[in-house]
Amino acid sequence: MEFSLFNLMTKPVDGSSHADVFNQMRTMTKMVDDAGFDVAWFAEHHLSNYCISPSPLTTAANMAAHTKRINVGPAVVVMPFYEPLRLVEDICLVDQLTEGRLVLGLGTGYQPREFRKFGFEINDRLMRGLEIWDCIEQGVYGGVIDYQGDHIQIHDAALSIEPVQSRIRTFAVGNAPEMRQKMMDYGAETLTTPAIGPNSIVGTARRLFKETRIENGLAGDAFPFAVQRYVYIAKDKDDARAAAEQVLIHARMANNMRRPEPLMDGADLKIVPFDNEPDVNTVLERAIIGDVDEVTRRIVAEAREFGITHLSVFMQIASIPFANTLRSLELFCDRVMPAVNAALEADKATLAS
DSSP states (O other): OEEEEEEOOOOOSSSOOHHHHHHHHHHHHHHHHHHTOSEEEEOOOOSSTTOOOSOHHHHHHHHHTTOSSOEEEESOEEGGGSOHHHHHHHHHHHHHHTTSOBOEEEEOOOOHHHHHHHTOOGGGHHHHHHHHHHHHHHHHHHSEEEEEOSSOEEEEEEOSOOOSSSSOOEEEOOOSHHHHHHHHHHTOEEEEOOTTSOTHHHHHHHHHHHHHHHHTTOOSSOSOOEEEEEEEEOSSHHHHHHHHHHHHHHHHHHHHHTSSSOOEETTEEOOOOOTTOOOHHHHHHHTEEESHHHHHHHHHHHHHHHTOOEEEEEOSOTTOOHHHHHHHHHHIIIIIHHHHHHHHHHHHHHHHO
């Protein structure tokens, strides 16, 4: 299994500075680079403390200079917000600056306030985003953008920069049929983010992606399938419950941002309950929280059940104290990751025998 680290870079309302948040992100990313993780992801959001990184490509370029071998990338570029010609140039530039270590994550966004402030209609986000993806394909791999769509019109724009890689590995978030088909068209991998929803969300996403593969003449169950999960290795039951409470706080922030008008104090989101939110006990069941053995067991079980080939680990959640996150991440690197890989390799050996 591949492993990646998801960096959301939430700024807690606890006196943490912007520098604190970014220094913590650097520390975690350097740790997983040394541990052998495959990718470090950097989020994009705007105009709230939910995430203070508005430019994930810039963050990825910076972190390539702080790491040795790990691939770096946005999770995700929110395509509808971008002027596509500039975005294509930036993708090529970051692949050059990272010496070919860029991995792309693409999506179309979901937060109404962000769209309103950027001057775009959220109801257009899917089709505008897919047209921008077409421009990425033309410009990054063909060197020229010549595109006439409903949302994007660019005539004969020849680029002066190209990527290092002949093909940049790409993941995409979204279950809309049009998004799944675009993944097929461009050879992208699906990334599923169930948050605190039930495991059936993962199963449904895999089934839909498999159906789209079959529609495109690709049979079989062996295909890349990436999932992002809350993961935390707890010291004891009290620490596990405290982590689950922070997962719920994060979910409240995310759901607040789905409102047409989020409840805010300036740029800080208010922490307010949402309709039909789960209780903490349910969060403990749905997030991967527990001791080393429990976390290992859960990851192996989900990999077997859903055919997960890439796990994006989301560990610095809301206001979990950074010392606790760092201890959890160290245990994950030193004990959980090797144990998961050993169990899955044993599965392969059994099937081959």
